[in-house]
Amino acid sequence: MNAIEVKNLRREFAARSGLFGPQKRVVAVDDVTLSVPSGSVLGIVGESGCGKSTLARLILGLLAPTAGSMLVDGQRVADLGRKARARLIQPVFQDPFASLNPRRSIHDTVALPLAAQGTFSRGEVARRVAAVLDRVGLSAEMGTRMPAQLSGGQRQRAAIARALILEPRIVICDEPTSALDVSVQAQILNLLADLRRELKLTYIFISHNLAVVEHVASEVAVMYLGRIVERSETDALFRTPRHPYTQALLASVLTPEPGRGVPDVGLGDIMPDPANIPPGCRFHPRCRIAVERCRVEPPQPMVRGEAAMVECHLA
Amino acid sequence: MSISAVTPVAVPIPQTSRVGRAGFAIGLVIVGMVIAAALLGNAIVSADPFTQDLNNRLIPPFWMDGTQAGHLLGTDQLGRDYLARLVYGARISLLIGIMTVITSGLIGITLGVLGGFFGGRVDDVVLFAITTRLSIPVVLVALAVVGLLGSGLGLVVATLGLLLWDRFAVVARATTMQVRTLDYVNAAWCAGASTSHILIREILPNIASHLAVVGTLEMALAILLEAALSFLGLGVPPPLPSWGLMIAEGKDYMFFSPWVIMIPGAALFVLVLGINLVGDGLRNLLGTERLR
Amino acid sequence: MSLLDVEELFVTFGRTAAVRGASFRIEKGETHCLVGESGCGKSVTALAIMGLLARGGERRAKRMEFAGTDLLSLSDRAMARLRGNRISMIFQEPMTSLNPAFTVGSQMAEVLTRHKGGSRGAALERAIELMDRVGITAPEMRLGQFPHQLSGGLRQRVMIAMALMCDPELLVADEPTTALDVTVQAQILRLLARLKREFGLSILLITHDLGIVARVADRVSVMYAGEVVESAPTSELFRAPQHPYTRGLLACVPVPGKVQREKPLGSIPGVVPTIAPGFAGCAFRSRCSDADMTCEREIPRKAAGATHDYLCRLAPRDVAELQPA
Numbered sequence: 001m002n003a004i005e006v007k008n009l010r011r012e013f014a015a016r017s018g019l020f021g022p023q024k025r026v027v028a029v030d031d032v033t034l035s036v037p038s039g040s041v042l043g044i045v046g047e048s049g050c051g052k053s054t055l056a057r058l059i060l061g062l063l064a065p066t067a068g069s070m071l072v073d074g075q076r077v078a079d080l081g082r083k084a085r086a087r088l089i090q091p092v093f094q095d096p097f098a099s100l101n102p103r104r105s106i107h108d109t110v111a112l113p114l115a116a117q118g119t120f121s122r123g124e125v126a127r128r129v130a131a132v133l134d135r136v137g138l139s140a141e142m143g144t145r146m147p148a149q150l151s152g153g154q155r156q157r158a159a160i161a162r163a164l165i166l167e168p169r170i171v172i173c174d175e176p177t178s179a180l181d182v183s184v185q186a187q188i189l190n191l192l193a194d195l196r197r198e199l200k201l202t203y204i205f206i207s208h209n210l211a212v213v214e215h216v217a218s219e220v221a222v223m224y225l226g227r228i229v230e231r232s233e234t235d236a237l238f239r240t241p242r243h244p245y246t247q248a249l250l251a252s253v254l255t256p257e258p259g260r261g262v263p264d265v266g267l268g269d270i271m272p273d274p275a276n277i278p279p280g281c282r283f284h285p286r287c288r289i290a291v292e293r294c295r296v297e298p299p300q301p302m303v304r305g306e307a308a309m310v311e312c313h314l315a
Numbered sequence: 316m317s318i319s320a321v322t323p324v325a326v327p328i329p330q331t332s333r334v335g336r337a338g339f340a341i342g343l344v345i346v347g348m349v350i351a352a353a354l355l356g357n358a359i360v361s362a363d364p365f366t367q368d369l370n371n372r373l374i375p376p377f378w379m380d381g382t383q384a385g386h387l388l389g390t391d392q393l394g395r396d397y398l399a400r401l402v403y404g405a406r407i408s409l410l411i412g413i414m415t416v417i418t419s420g421l422i423g424i425t426l427g428v429l430g431g432f433f434g435g436r437v438d439d440v441v442l443f444a445i446t447t448r449l450s451i452p453v454v455l456v457a458l459a460v461v462g463l464l465g466s467g468l469g470l471v472v473a474t475l476g477l478l479l480w481d482r483f484a485v486v487a488r489a490t491t492m493q494v495r496t497l498d499y500v501n502a503a504w505c506a507g508a509s510t511s512h513i514l515i516r517e518i519l520p521n522i523a524s525h526l527a528v529v530g531t532l533e534m535a536l537a538i539l540l541e542a543a544l545s546f547l548g549l550g551v552p553p554p555l556p557s558w559g560l561m562i563a564e565g566k567d568y569m570f571f572s573p574w575v576i577m578i579p580g581a582a583l584f585v586l587v588l589g590i591n592l593v594g595d596g597l598r599n600l601l602g603t604e605r606l607r
Numbered sequence: 608m609s610l611l612d613v614e615e616l617f618v619t620f621g622r623t624a625a626v627r628g629a630s631f632r633i634e635k636g637e638t639h640c641l642v643g644e645s646g647c648g649k650s651v652t653a654l655a656i657m658g659l660l661a662r663g664g665e666r667r668a669k670r671m672e673f674a675g676t677d678l679l680s681l682s683d684r685a686m687a688r689l690r691g692n693r694i695s696m697i698f699q700e701p702m703t704s705l706n707p708a709f710t711v712g713s714q715m716a717e718v719l720t721r722h723k724g725g726s727r728g729a730a731l732e733r734a735i736e737l738m739d740r741v742g743i744t745a746p747e748m749r750l751g752q753f754p755h756q757l758s759g760g761l762r763q764r765v766m767i768a769m770a771l772m773c774d775p776e777l778l779v780a781d782e783p784t785t786a787l788d789v790t791v792q793a794q795i796l797r798l799l800a801r802l803k804r805e806f807g808l809s810i811l812l813i814t815h816d817l818g819i820v821a822r823v824a825d826r827v828s829v830m831y832a833g834e835v836v837e838s839a840p841t842s843e844l845f846r847a848p849q850h851p852y853t854r855g856l857l858a859c860v861p862v863p864g865k866v867q868r869e870k871p872l873g874s875i876p877g878v879v880p881t882i883a884p885g886f887a888g889c890a891f892r893s894r895c896s897d898a899d900m901t902c903e904r905e906i907p908r909k910a911a912g913a914t915h916d917y918l919c920r921l922a923p924r925d926v927a928e929l930q931p932a
Contacts, residue, residue, distance in 0.1 A: 085505075086507030089505070090505060093501065101499040101517055102499075114509075116512070155765055162502065166506075182815065183644060183859050184874075186874035187876070188874060190871040190874060214863050215861045248790060252789050253863055254816070254822045256818050256821040258842045271760065
């Protein structure tokens with residue numbers, strides 16, 4: 001049973017170059033389809049301009065899609081109001097400093113989803129806040145503090161508590177540990193793993209850190225300039241990446257193994273620009289093995305080897 | 316990935332400049348004293364600012380010859396005790412300053428927050444309103460309105476309040492736009508919080524410090540404008556002792572009894588200076604919390 | 608003589624001690640990494656060396672010499688003559704490190720004309736040459752561009768080129784790739800390694816990323832709470848880390864290909880303590896499983912090899928005795 005299904009999701013932005021320039025349409029998310037089985041973790045990786053943050057915002061309802069639909073537990077999300085959506089999907093954002101209102105206490109921030117529903121008594125709210133704070137490893141006393149008095153790791157725990165208090169189906173984790181120190185990152189990842197098992201949650205885990213994604217996700221989708229270019233089970237992806245971009249990404253990860261130098265990723269100098277998507281295969285200007293066909297014909301998604309889906313003529 | 320470009324790290328840089336700190340302290344003292352004088356009024360000055368005594372006209376203040384006990388700052392051309400008039404005038408200045416700021420603040424902050432938060436058409440309307448307001452010459456319009464509708468305390472407050480909201484709007488709009496992109500606002504949205512909750516409980520408290528600074532500066536401006544209007548006879552009606560009016564009445568006696576014009580002029584200068592120093596100090600204290 | 612010799616550096620901001628007795632040396636042609644997590648004092652150390660501490664920061668050291676010159680005794684003007692000239696610095700955030708109001712060309716030319724004089728034309732020539740060396744395409748066109756017209760990776764390359772304008776002997780790089788995509792990061796680090804070879808450059812690289820340290824550094828100094836808790840050649844540090852913090856840190860980093868999903872990631876419990884004035888003993892003791900009473904007193908600096916030292920009461924342990932990660 002799929003906790004969430006995304007079908008042909010598309011999001012365009014209008015951008016104007018200069019005051020009198022022509023209006024351009026920037027396609028940030030282009031025809032994304034994916035589904036996440038209940039209780040599992042889908043990792044989404046990609047670099048700047050790939051659209052993963054936009055995708056997260058679309059799923060969370062912070063942006064409306066230009067086209068496409070989403071189903072949660074078989075229900076169309078577009079039909080749901082914000083309060084109903086809040087009961088199903090919750091976020092954990094990247095920056096622990098920016099994701100908590102500096103002028104409200106931790107208790108108030110964590111209680112907000114409950115208070116917004118409007119159906120819980122004050123006693124019930126207090127009880128649930130205390131329970132969830134305990135679950136994420138924060139003492140009840142910390143609830144009375146302001147965010148400035150907490151460390152980065154503690155703040156992220158508070159953000160997780162806020163995400164869980166309504167017991168949602170899906171938690172969208174948008175780079176939840178990227179802004180944390182390495183030693184704290186591990187604490188938070190372990191916490192997220194424990195909570196998922198305990199509460200039978202489903203995660204969509206967005207990150208640029210491939211090692212973390214490998215540790216956390218059961219399936220991985222690689223995004224490039226708005227499209228998913230490869231999707232596979234984690235071990236398969238890391239063992240035999242099929243798409244040249246995935247291969248380059250994996251090659252550029254610097255493992256803490258001395259003596260091996262810095263690899264030549266071979267991507268060239270051209271930077272991906274969502275406002276100027278190349279024709280044909282959007283990766284071809286940077287691809288080592290691009291051929292003439294790649295310049296004109298966009299590849300279709302297909303199954304190759306162990307990869308559940310890859311978009312490449314040469315995979 | 317880098318987060319330092321978007322993080323609102325509240326890093327209050329300590330106000331290490333001694334001049335800056337001294338200025339803030341002086342400003343607070345000045346404003347504090349004026350407020351105290353205005354509030355205590357009758358308790359410290361026994362004389363009545365309205366009682367005329369034509370036998371005791373133009374008595375000099377205590378630092379000049381010919382002064383009389385009982386009139387520390389002398390009397391004006393109608394024999395009214397000047398100290399009493401000054402203190403009463405402080406009340407008027409402060410009252411006008413505060414009432415105007417409240418009015419213009421309500422208008423400007425509402426417009427700015429709505430425009431900054433919703434963007435799109437709403438923002439277009441707000442920007443249009445701001446640009447229109449900025450192209451209006453405030454003093455001329457105030458003069459015209461008051462000239463047509465007559466003078467009076469309430470009218471002055473209303474006119475100034477309806478004209479001085481632009482800085483509030485601009486600052487509120489800019490800060491709202493910055494705060495709106497922050498993740499705690501997104502999280503509140505995803506939590507199902509209503510729009511009014513987000514505006515009032517998430518955004519407003521986090522832009523309040525910047526608006527407070529604007530508030531102090533607008534107050535100073537309002538006080539000065541009222542004085543200007545009263546000087547031109549189009550502000551507070553006599554016999555109410557607005558400082559501007561006192562300056563106007565005193566200009567006929569400028570050469571022989573200079574204190575009549577000097578004292579309210581100095582008082583006005585000192586009060587506005589004090590408010591500006593407080594505003595600067597507040598900005599240094601709070602404004603360094605970069606919203607980036 | 609070492610190129611940079613720092614001994615017992617202390618940096619305080621009011622009552623807070625950001626750096627408490629850091630010592631390290633950089634030899635000519637060496638890439639030295641200062642690694643640690645947020646708040647450990649690594650960036651402050653670099654700023655102290657460059658004389659760029661924020662207002663309110665005070666530095667003192669037993670010795671701080673660059674190629675024999677005592678940096679502590681230099682006046683502001685003398686230090687300014689060194690900066691950009693013999694010691695250059697590049698920063699983390701490419702968006703804010705370049706002045707948005709001036710073209711790339713004018714900013715780069717200014718560095719050369721200020722320090723070495725000469726005509727603007729000659730400076731622009733050198734700018735083009737360097738931009739080419741750092742792999743910037745169409746350098747003549749870039750001269751006239753403004754920073755906002757360039758991507759993050761390009762801006763960082765411009766910064767590196769700018770830092771090299773006067774042929775410095777030492778490059779101080781404060782988290783130069785943290786803000787960049789991982790593929791761009793690899794390119795920039797390769798570039799730095801190549802420039803090191805071509806120019807004979809020494810690099811002081813500040814980072815929190817152990818992967819970068821492993822692949823790029825010749826020597827590593829690990830910092831924690833303002834102190835250098837371990838210092839060793841890179842391979843030695845990863846082979847036989849001695850300090851409990853170093854070992855804890857290495858256990859925290861997931862390595863692709865060696866991931867064990869069922870086991871929780873290694874982590875270090877607790878948080879970095881605030882060091883109040885009068886703090887004595889080991890700053891790591893609240894988080895260390897081997898801590899005992901002696902850790903509250905002064906900690907000896909032990910040697911685990913000719914060039915490997917660490918700040919801990921524990922005796923050096925051989926690789927075989929250490930737990931596998």
